Structures are given as C-alpha cells and as structure tokens.
Amino acid sequence: MTTDAATLTADLIRCRSVTPEEGGALVLLERVLSEAGFACTRVDRGGVGNLFARWGDKGHARTFGFNGHTDVVPVGDADAWTRPPFGAQIVDGVLYGRGATDMKSGVAAFAAAAVDLVTDTPPDGAIVLAITGDEEGDAVDGTTALLDHMEETGERMSVCLVGEPTCPDQMGEMIKIGRRGSMTAYFTVTGVQGHSAYPHRARNPMPAMARLMDRLSSHKLDQGSEHFDASTLAVVTIDTGNLANNVIPAQTRATVNIRFNDLHSGAALTDWLRREADEVAQAFGVAVDIKAKISGESFLTPPGPLSDLVARAVKAETGITPVLSTTGGTSDARFVKDHCPVVEFGLVGKTMHQVDECVPVKQIHQLKAIYARILREYFA
Numbered sequence: 001m002t003t004d005a006a007t008l009t010a011d012l013i014r015c016r017s018v019t020p021e022e023g024g025a026l027v028l029l030e031r032v033l034s035e036a037g038f039a040c041t042r043v044d045r046g047g048v049g050n051l052f053a054r055w056g057d058k059g060h061a062r063t064f065g066f067n068g069h070t071d072v073v074p075v076g077d078a079d080a081w082t083r084p085p086f087g088a089q090i091v092d093g094v095l096y097g098r099g100a101t102d103m104k105s106g107v108a109a110f111a112a113a114a115v116d117l118v119t120d121t122p123p124d125g126a127i128v129l130a131i132t133g134d135e136e137g138d139a140v141d142g143t144t145a146l147l148d149h150m151e152e153t154g155e156r157m158s159v160c161l162v163g164e165p166t167c168p169d170q171m172g173e174m175i176k177i178g179r180r181g182s183m184t185a186y187f188t189v190t191g192v193q194g195h196s197a198y199p200h201r202a203r204n205p206m207p208a209m210a211r212l213m214d215r216l217s218s219h220k221l222d223q224g225s226e227h228f229d230a231s232t233l234a235v236v237t238i239d240t241g242n243l244a245n246n247v248i249p250a251q252t253r254a255t256v257n258i259r260f261n262d263l264h265s266g267a268a269l270t271d272w273l274r275r276e277a278d279e280v281a282q283a284f285g286v287a288v289d290i291k292a293k294i295s296g297e298s299f300l301t302p303p304g305p306l307s308d309l310v311a312r313a314v315k316a317e318t319g320i321t322p323v324l325s326t327t328g329g330t331s332d333a334r335f336v337k338d339h340c341p342v343v344e345f346g347l348v349g350k351t352m353h354q355v356d357e358c359v360p361v362k363q364i365h366q367l368k369a370i371y372a373r374i375l376r377e378y379f380a
Helices: 005-013 025-035 104-120 143-153 205-218 266-284 305-318 361-379
Strands: 039-042 050-055 063-069 094-096 126-132 159-162 174-176 181-190 232-239 251-260 287-296 323-325 342-344 358-360
Touching: 005 025, 005 094, 005 104, 005 361, 025 039, 025 050, 025 104, 025 126, 050 143, 063 104, 063 143, 063 361, 094 361, 104 126, 104 361, 126 143, 159 361, 174 305, 174 342, 181 205, 181 266, 205 232, 205 251, 205 266, 251 266, 266 287, 305 342, 305 361, 358 361
Parallel strands: 063 126, 063 159, 159 342, 174 323
Antiparallel strands: 039 050, 050 126, 094 358, 181 251, 181 287, 232 251
C-alpha cells in the first residue's frame, strides 16, 4: 500500500483551517489514520482542535513521534492570489494554497510515511503523531494540550521530529536542532502633561522613552554561543498618539522583541530590562512600567543519535548533507523539548505565509521518502 502524500496535502489545503478553526483537517487525518490502525483521540481544549494518534503499544521503549500543525495563517488579500488560496491547484508541478508549505505538506508527508510503514512492515515499537490546530495562534491550547494529555495518560515519545519547514533555499540543506528564545516587553512611560510652551511645568515622557530605547537597542547582549548566533533586540514600535503640537503628552508606549540564545533566560533578561528602566525613570523623574511576555526559552538538542539519523536520511534521499542550525523563529519544538529529544526537518520555506504560497509536488514526495527512511532505520 502506498499513501500519496501530495494528494493528502491537497485534501488538507481544501480544509479552511485558519487559526483557530479546525476546518475539517483533523477530521480528515483521523479518518486516514484510524483506517490504518492508529488509535486516535481528539484532545480539544480552549476551543482548539488537536489530534493524538498512536500505533503500537503505549509506553513502548521505542516510540517515534511526529509533531505538526494543520492550522494556517489568514490568506490576506484574496484578490492578490493568482490561484484560489484553498483550491489546491497544481500548475506545472507546483501545488498552490494556504498551508502548502507551512505545514500541511509536512503533516501529510509524515502521516503518509507512518501509514505505509505500519501497513506494509509493522515495526517493533510505536509511532505517535501529535497534531495541533493552534501553532499559528497563541499556542496555549495546542501542542501543550497534547503534551498534557500524554502526561495524564502515561503516553511517551522516545524522540520527536517536528515537520516545520527548515530549509532556506534547497531541499535537504538544514535541520533545526534548537531554537532561540523569544520574548516581548511592553513599556509605558508616564510623566505629567502640559503646554509645550511651558515645558518646565510638565514632565515629558518622550525624552525618557527615547533614552531608554536607545540604551536597549545599543546594548550588545552577547557575541553568540557554540550553536547559536548572537542574541538580538529590536525596537518594534513607539506610540504616543499625540496629534497636538502644543501639548506635552502624559504618556508614551514602546515595544521591544528579543530573540535570545542559550546564554540567557527570559527571567534574567526581564530583570535587565527592569534595571535599565529604573535608571532612566530616576534620571528623568518619570514612572516606567514594564510587562514582559516570554514566548519560549532557548533550547538545544545536542548533535547526536537523533540528528545523525535524520541527517543520514536527508543525505540518502537528496544527496545533500544538511547543516545543523538553531536559526529562525519559534516553533512548537519549544514545548516538546521538555518531553523528549526533538529536532525539526521539513520543506523549503520560502513561500510560507506569503500570497500564492506553494510547494513543488516533487518536494512533498521527497519529504515523505525522507520520513519513511527515518522510520525504517529507527525501528531496524
């Protein structure tokens, strides 16, 4: 039996699963996996649909896990698309549609590889597929809900592969063995409103905010570490909303985003931000309030058996030796890393979230072949 991953991808694209809508994608996967003998459980939480599927005995010492998501970002301006965003049209060997790259093709590829393996040559072990509908959203009730379910029911993955797009330009060139941490800090500087002709009677929050943002953006957090590039801080907005040129405002706000490596923690960076804010507040005689949101800590799965296994399969199917990288944004691997060793490998991600998102059909078949080879070798 051979499950066509490209056909499954197209069927998933036709499901309008824009976060947080399930759109029929998980229903489709549950049917496909159940027919192949997977025990499927819906783990819906907080209005988010999630699917847990296992083949083989629970708690087996060799349990290979896949993680991915079927939710997609909004299409944006639908009139800007040259193909229907949920039409799954194939033109000149390229499949078009929202989620074609990120990451319905990845889910289809690992589901197809798993179905074929358990149908044709049932392994001595277990396979777990943890598929969420909340990766592109707040990610509060998605993969975390699946991991909570596994903890409550005694389910375990020995290792896990997340099928996110990982290759910048060429299929097979990159495996992610870790991710930078991510946090956002929201600053509010409050002074005293007044007439701009009488600044001595006011306390202007604007110079204080400008000084604080300059201090933060001018500071070099680090030089990088063994497996990570240097951490970065970006000022992403400064907002006051003052339309009058003769009024000194009472308040101004700003936001910064930090992507940090394994030399830092979210808590330590929050403490640093507060110290910087306190110094500026004292110097300017204003109040500075900070609210920090840590989206995920940095993590690393050290190079070893899991990354070696994936790299061998990639090289065998593509002829390319992949580099091991920690670049890019966050992914649900930041949650899985607390459960078991995790790496990421998937398609070329150049069109993800774009208008006319697309993937060459050939790449979908390559990806399934890579996942299938990984499974065969893991259970050999």
